[in-house]
Amino acid sequence: MDQLFRQDLILGILPGKENALGSTAIRERVARQGLNIDLRTIQRDLSDLKEKYPHVHSRKDGRSTLWWAEKSLSRLSMLPTDANEPDHDYGSRHAFWDGCASRTTGPAS
Numbered sequence: 001m002d003q004l005f006r007q008d009l010i011l012g013i014l015p016g017k018e019n020a021l022g023s024t025a026i027r028e029r030v031a032r033q034g035l036n037i038d039l040r041t042i043q044r045d046l047s048d049l050k051e052k053y054p055h056v057h058s059r060k061d062g063r064s065t066l067w068w069a070e071k072s073l074s075r076l077s078m079l080p081t082d083a084n085e086p087d088h089d090y091g092s093r094h095a096f097w098d099g100c101a102s103r104t105t106g107p108a109s
Contacts, residue, residue, distance in 0.1 A: 007045050009033060011069065014056065020066035 013029045015021060021029075027042045046067050049056045055070040 003045070006030075006035065006037065006041075007049055009035070010042070010045055011049060011053070011056070014067055014069035016071050017057070017068045020059070020061075020068040022061075022064045022066055024064075026067060 009030060010026060013021075013026055013033075023039060023043045023046060026046070027037060027039050030037055030042065046056075046058070046065075050058060050067075053069075056067070057070070058065050058067045060066075
């Protein structure tokens with residue numbers, strides 16, 4: 001499994017502070033996305049993400065550690081299973097980007 005893909009998936013799963021999750025719950029959510037990853041690997045990924053991204057946080061809660069991300073600071077992300085949801089309107093977004101491309105495209109210098 002590609003570490004970048006796995007960590008990107010975890011970033012998308014991390015809730016806000018008020019709904020912080022333990023590593024076991026995060027592992028279960030990763031498994032629901034079709035990836036069977038060892039709990040220790042999830043824990044290492046969470047520690048790596050906390051070092052790399054200032055919006056990823058953790059706090060001790062008894063013997064466990066709870067994890068969350070400040071969603072206002074995180075980039076937009078979509079879980080792989082969200083891409084198949086029929087209620088998302090991606091057409092208008094594609095039209096927007098197509099319009100931007102046509103305005104910036106000009107004769108070659």
